[in-house]
Amino acid sequence: MIVTIDGPAGSGKSSAARQLARRLGFQFLDTGAMYRAVALAGQREDVDWDAPDQLAQIAQKSQIELSQDRILLDGQDVTQEIRTVEITQLTKYAADNTQVRKILVEAQRKFAEGQDVVAEGRDQATVVFPQAQCKIFLTADEKVRAQRRFLDLVSRGERVTLDSVLDNQRIRDQQDEERRIGGLRKADDSIEIHTNGMTPAQVVERLEALVRERMH
Known part of the structure; x- marks a missing residue:
């Protein structure tokens, strides 16, 4: 069974x-995390961000592994490194690159072969797994989302302000919506859930109930 969870x-x-x-x-x-890992790999190799072919070559040769709650890039744990503000801003170059996207979509589909999977991203229901048995679109008001991101970054030791996080988020939202391939779209058959005022535990309980309904 494949469950997709998309959202901003x-x-x-x-x-x-x-x-x-x-x-x-x-x-x-x-x-x-896969797109972030490609961006990190590009940064490490001092890629020319205006040369899409270079980043695509890096994506092709990079070994990206998802293991439990860790992500490995060429065998090295980069779980924390890919979550910095700098890598967040560079990730658009990977996400906007049609060649990189093709490589990663193929890898995502291969990962799911013969497995029960919860796939999370921007285009999981619309592009990667349109045949998924359960499609969910999570969203919340922009200020609620910015506050969550701000607290997450502060907990990681990043020096940021709530205003800067909100500004960056608005830019990301626009980029996600305008992306020609793999942009943020709600699939027609996705169930939309607004998480304003919900605790993380309540969100998970709601999702689990939805999925279990479809398992029978």
């Missing part, structure tokens, strides 16, 4: 999807 930045989808997968005994596919 700060909607809480990553933590909710991870917890949901754990509760269901499914594999967790963090597709955003």
